[in-house]
Amino acid sequence: MGIMDRVLGEKKEKIKMSGSYFVSGDFVPLLLADDIMTGIYFKTLKGNDKIYRYYNGVYRDDGKETIKEMCMNFLKSSFSIHRVNETIACIQAKTYTDPDEINNNWINLENGLLDPTTSEFKPHTPEVFSIIRIPITYDPEADCPFFKEKLRGKVSENKFNTIQEMFGYCYLPGQKFERAFLFYGPKRTMKSTTLFIL
Structure with missing residues (x-):
């Protein structure tokens, strides 16, 4: 199975290969870049020129490899x-993205994107530049009564809420809050168990 099949899958028929990337005998990389970018989303980081390709809800850092193989498929003997x-340079120029946009304000989960500040949940979209996905399926109705009961039996309500907040910090993209947590207390108060679960 070639990259065209792996990368595009069902989008393969959307690609309109113009077939001609030459004008008056001169190669025009922008024509090829436009054909490659039909049906595939790329983002290029400003500052390091790394190209990411959107696939299955997350951006992967195999953009250059994808473009090279697609150039081979499109140009053939040329x-x-x-x-x-030249084609890579065109795609980079068209897709430059500020590094601050990576994983910004959304938590990428198996079944979609969660905004932790509003609890909005939406399907994956290439508009959100996410390079990591947490392998958890989001269920707003999910609960863990056993863990909560055990934890509440060992810590005060105030500490219980702090522990839940700590769990939440671990799922936020980036490190803008710069928090550290230290568990200190007597034996058998679920310190190690909580860290293991986290």
């Missing part, structure tokens, strides 16, 4: 590394 590099 393929050259110089033409690939």
